[in-house]
Amino acid sequence: MEKNIYESIRCMVTGVEEESPSIKTVMLKPERDFSFSAGQFASLSVPGVGEAPFTPSSSPCEKECLEFTVMKAGRVTSAIHSLRKGDIVGVRGPYGKPYPLDSFRGKEILLVGGGVGLAPLRALFLALLATSADYKRIIFCCGAKTPQDYIYKEKILDQWHSLCGKMPLSFRITVDQKCPGWRFGEGVVTKTLDGLDVDTGNSVAVVCGPPIMMKFTTLKLLEIGYGDTQIYLSMERKMYCGVGHCRHCLIGDLFVCKDGPVFTYSQLKGKPNLWV
Amino acid sequence: METLYISTRNWRSFLKGRIEERRIYAPFDSRNVTCYGRVSNSNLEDIVYCRARPAEPLKMFLMPFRERSCPSLPEIPDIVVMGAAACDLAALRILDAVFLNGQYKDPNYHMRRNHTLIVSFDCLAPYPSCFCELVQIHPYAESGFDLNISLYGEGMLVDIGSDRGREFLGNDRGFLAAEEEALRNRRESRRQVSEYIIEKNRSHDLKQVSKLRETFHTEFWKVPKEVENCVQCGSCTNNCPTCVCFIIEDTGKEDVSVKQKVWDSCLFPGYARMAAGSSPRPTLYDRYANRLLCKYWYMPENFTFTGCTGCGRCISGCIGKIDKRAVLTEVLREKR
Numbered sequence: 001m002e003k004n005i006y007e008s009i010r011c012m013v014t015g016v017e018e019e020s021p022s023i024k025t026v027m028l029k030p031e032r033d034f035s036f037s038a039g040q041f042a043s044l045s046v047p048g049v050g051e052a053p054f055t056p057s058s059s060p061c062e063k064e065c066l067e068f069t070v071m072k073a074g075r076v077t078s079a080i081h082s083l084r085k086g087d088i089v090g091v092r093g094p095y096g097k098p099y100p101l102d103s104f105r106g107k108e109i110l111l112v113g114g115g116v117g118l119a120p121l122r123a124l125f126l127a128l129l130a131t132s133a134d135y136k137r138i139i140f141c142c143g144a145k146t147p148q149d150y151i152y153k154e155k156i157l158d159q160w161h162s163l164c165g166k167m168p169l170s171f172r173i174t175v176d177q178k179c180p181g182w183r184f185g186e187g188v189v190t191k192t193l194d195g196l197d198v199d200t201g202n203s204v205a206v207v208c209g210p211p212i213m214m215k216f217t218t219l220k221l222l223e224i225g226y227g228d229t230q231i232y233l234s235m236e237r238k239m240y241c242g243v244g245h246c247r248h249c250l251i252g253d254l255f256v257c258k259d260g261p262v263f264t265y266s267q268l269k270g271k272p273n274l275w276v
Numbered sequence: 277m278e279t280l281y282i283s284t285r286n287w288r289s290f291l292k293g294r295i296e297e298r299r300i301y302a303p304f305d306s307r308n309v310t311c312y313g314r315v316s317n318s319n320l321e322d323i324v325y326c327r328a329r330p331a332e333p334l335k336m337f338l339m340p341f342r343e344r345s346c347p348s349l350p351e352i353p354d355i356v357v358m359g360a361a362a363c364d365l366a367a368l369r370i371l372d373a374v375f376l377n378g379q380y381k382d383p384n385y386h387m388r389r390n391h392t393l394i395v396s397f398d399c400l401a402p403y404p405s406c407f408c409e410l411v412q413i414h415p416y417a418e419s420g421f422d423l424n425i426s427l428y429g430e431g432m433l434v435d436i437g438s439d440r441g442r443e444f445l446g447n448d449r450g451f452l453a454a455e456e457e458a459l460r461n462r463r464e465s466r467r468q469v470s471e472y473i474i475e476k477n478r479s480h481d482l483k484q485v486s487k488l489r490e491t492f493h494t495e496f497w498k499v500p501k502e503v504e505n506c507v508q509c510g511s512c513t514n515n516c517p518t519c520v521c522f523i524i525e526d527t528g529k530e531d532v533s534v535k536q537k538v539w540d541s542c543l544f545p546g547y548a549r550m551a552a553g554s555s556p557r558p559t560l561y562d563r564y565a566n567r568l569l570c571k572y573w574y575m576p577e578n579f580t581f582t583g584c585t586g587c588g589r590c591i592s593g594c595i596g597k598i599d600k601r602a603v604l605t606e607v608l609r610e611k612r
């Protein structure tokens with residue numbers, strides 16, 4: 001018998017961490033091997049409630065534990081937020097195309113993430129760290145609404161930041177609205193791109209965040225001198241099947257689930273209803 | 277391809293033998309529509325042969341409105357569906373391309389396709405909504421069926437399109453080799469039906485339909501007055517033989533996922549809505565345009581052939597009485 005494409009791998013919830021008032025990271029132990037590459041996503045199902053697509057936020061090199069960082073936005077995500085240690089969920093995938101890390105080699109890599117968009121970038125960042133000698137430099141620009149909304153606070157602000165002296169890595173951190181005690185920048189994430197000193201001829205930019213942030217970041221990157229093929233965007237659309245059948249995720253003729261979820265701007269330019 | 281001739285009397289007695297062993301569906305008149313029904317001894321003589329496409333598309337049999345996919349598939353019997361038109365077979369190319377030919381096979385469709393034998397009919401009396409010739413599909417099929425039937429003289433011509441089709445006929449003595457003259461006559465009558473459809477569609481111009489990709493801006497779709505009559509009911513997508521969109525529902529309890537696929541419609545406002553309530557197609561015009569762009573742009577790009585087969589079901593079934601042909605003609609004219 002052929003494998004049923006809708007069958008999920010059973011996973012045990014091994015922990016839940018609160019990242020911000022609306023974002024939690026769930027840690028899962030899959031019953032069977034679930035391997036993915038940075039950029040790919042999975043369909044996470046809460047039995048009796050439904051499925052929704054998420055990009056793992058854990059390192060693709062980590063085989064034992066799979067993590068998803070999820071913002072509460074509706075039915076399924078609320079159910080995910082009420083999961084507890086020991087609960088059973090399902091995961092199927094991985095779906096979509098990975099980041100073309102091979103073609104990133106030798107380049108300056110600019111990561112731009114906003115809000116929960118930092119989740120998928122975390123998996124990419126960890127994959128980049130594992131082969132950091134392959135890249136010329138990594139610049140990580142992060143944004144959130146307020147310091148309270150920052151996810152991975154300890155990780156980004158302390159742990160990862162401390163790597164900066166040891167390798168060609170830098171962070172540009174901002175919040176839309178700061179509060180007392182905040183020691184980084186203020187302003188929307190596109191502001192971190194002001195005065196950026198990159199060799200745009202030898203750089204790629206990877207962007208993930210809410211639609212409005214993606215739009216303005218793209219425009220800004222174009223202005224700075226990035227070409228259409230150097231800008232990688234993580235697109236979000238309503239999804240069900242994940243495999244190119246249900247047609248919910250189409251952007252024009254492109255399937256976010258199958259041809260994406262990461263696209264270069266040159267692929268997307270001129271497609272209908274691109275920016276939500 | 278091998279073509280046989282059988283008299284109507286012999287065909288009926290052949291079918292009589294077959295309904296004992298298999299569920300057979302065929303078109304019947306029911307008030308003012310012709311729709312599929314189960315063939316039995318008592319209605320054998322009422323089957324409507326070779327008029328035009330039945331009210332329902334083939335997807336009714338191959339991807340029912342709601343069906344369980346996980347943890348197990350439902351048990352289904354072998355069936356025979358008689359009466360599909362050539363446009364329905366053209367639609368099967370799309371369904372096969374979506375559900376079978378890619379990297380992932382849909383478990384339900386795969387199972388049903390294997391359990392379904394398809395007997396297509398030539399069209400002799402197309403409806404006013406039929407426009408297959410405008411999308412380069414003829415009102416008769418030359419491939420894509422297990423068996424195909426054309427009325428001829430006091431009986432019918434039966435084309436054998438697959439081993440399964442041949443097996444179904446068995447070695448019934450009623451089937452004779454078709455004569456060359458019969459085939460010649462059939463060619464002529466088929467040509468006449470094609471011309472009739474072209475003539476009936478004179479006022480519609482879809483020649484430039486590949487240019488539709490240049491018309492996705494909302495403004496183009498505000499030009500044809502009819503579009504605002506759309507009540508977003510989803511009748512067009514339900515009746516469309518190539519609309520395949522579905523959602524996955526989970527009705528399981530405790531730690532078992534029970535997933536079922538249920539049809540969806542891109543005309544529904546909630547279809548593409550994402551977290552936080554934002555939608556890539558917020559207005560009716562965006563959604564109406566999307567359905568047609570999907571047929572004439574996305575599907576051809578995805579599968580190399582058109583997503584619209586000209587069956588006209590979305591026209592005859594539209595609650596808002598929108599004639600898609602007129603809308604397309606107008607949008608394309610606006611483009612120029």
Ligand SMILES: Cc1cc2nc3c(=O)[nH]c(=O)nc-3n(C[C@H](O)[C@H](O)[C@H](O)COP(=O)(O)OP(=O)(O)OC[C@H]3O[C@@H](n4cnc5c(N)ncnc54)[C@H](O)[C@@H]3O)c2cc1C
Pocket residue numbers: 041052053054055056069070071072073074075076077078116119120235236237238239256261546549550551552553554
């Ligand atoms: C490839 C990909 C990767 C992703 N990765 C992540 C990730 O890593 N982390 C993350 O947090 N998210 C991620 N997302 C987004 C995530 O999938 C969505 O947030 C999730 O699907 C929301 O599901 P839900 O069931 O909770 O929301 P739903 O219940 O489906 O609701 C969605 C929104 O629609 C609104 N809505 C629903 N029904 C109605 C109605 N009848 N009337 C009015 N409004 C309504 C709800 O208010 C809600 O805001 C990703 C998406 C994609 C496509």
Ligand code: SF4
Pocket residue numbers: 505506507508509510511512513543590593594595596597598
């Ligand atoms: S059948 Fe007509 S009214 Fe109903 S959704 Fe389709 S176009 Fe709109």
Ligand code: FES
Pocket residue numbers: 238239240241242243244245246247248249250255256257258
């Ligand atoms: S999610 Fe179903 S086609 Fe992409």
